[in-house]
Amino acid sequence: LQISGYxxxxxxxxxxxxxxxxxxxxxxxxxxxxxxxxxxxxxxxxPHEVGDFAILLRAGFDRWSAAKMQLSTALGGVLGASFAICxxxxxGAGETVAWILPFTxxxxxxxxLVNVVPDLLEEKNPWNSLQQILLLCTGITVxxxxxxx
Numbered sequence: 001l002q003i004s005g006y007x008x009x010x011x012x013x014x015x016x017x018x019x020x021x022x023x024x025x026x027x028x029x030x031x032x033x034x035x036x037x038x039x040x041x042x043x044x045x046x047p048h049e050v051g052d053f054a055i056l057l058r059a060g061f062d063r064w065s066a067a068k069m070q071l072s073t074a075l076g077g078v079l080g081a082s083f084a085i086c087x088x089x090x091x092g093a094g095e096t097v098a099w100i101l102p103f104t105x106x107x108x109x110x111x112x113l114v115n116v117v118p119d120l121l122e123e124k125n126p127w128n129s130l131q132q133i134l135l136l137c138t139g140i141t142v143x144x145x146x147x148x149x
Contacts, residue, residue: 005059009069012052013076018104019045020080025100028088036146 019041027034049070056066084100116136123129 016076020077024084
């Protein structure tokens with residue numbers, strides 16, 4: 001098995017840990033924020049997990065082993081949520097959320113910018129660049145609209 005498969009599993013576990021942190025902290029804020037965060041992470045995770053599964057297959061895992069390993073990385077999310085709940089301050093959820101949500105949001109923004117911006121800068125076709133920027137703006141607009149409801 002190639003080392004890239006194991007590195008992917010480690011990265012996926014850390015990613016799921018931050019997702020668990022974000023979901024639990026969001027529910028500490030309110031039910032609405034919790035459900036919105038959960039939906040956003042689910043929409044992100046579905047294609048992400050399919051891609052990770054393909055990486056594991058390329059790294060030499062068989063289908064059953066790759067599926068089991070992907071499922072085991074999901075425990076990172078449970079650990080992240082447990083950590084967020086256990087880190088809750090006796091003074092209230094506000095102090096916990098004050099550091100968890102900015103930490104996880106910053107991580108998500110960093111990953112998005114590190115992965116998306118270089119590809120945009122290397123794109124030779126202006127129509128493809130415009131499509132990507134429009135879709136990025138559409139995503140931001142959806143987030144703003146959801147936050148207003």
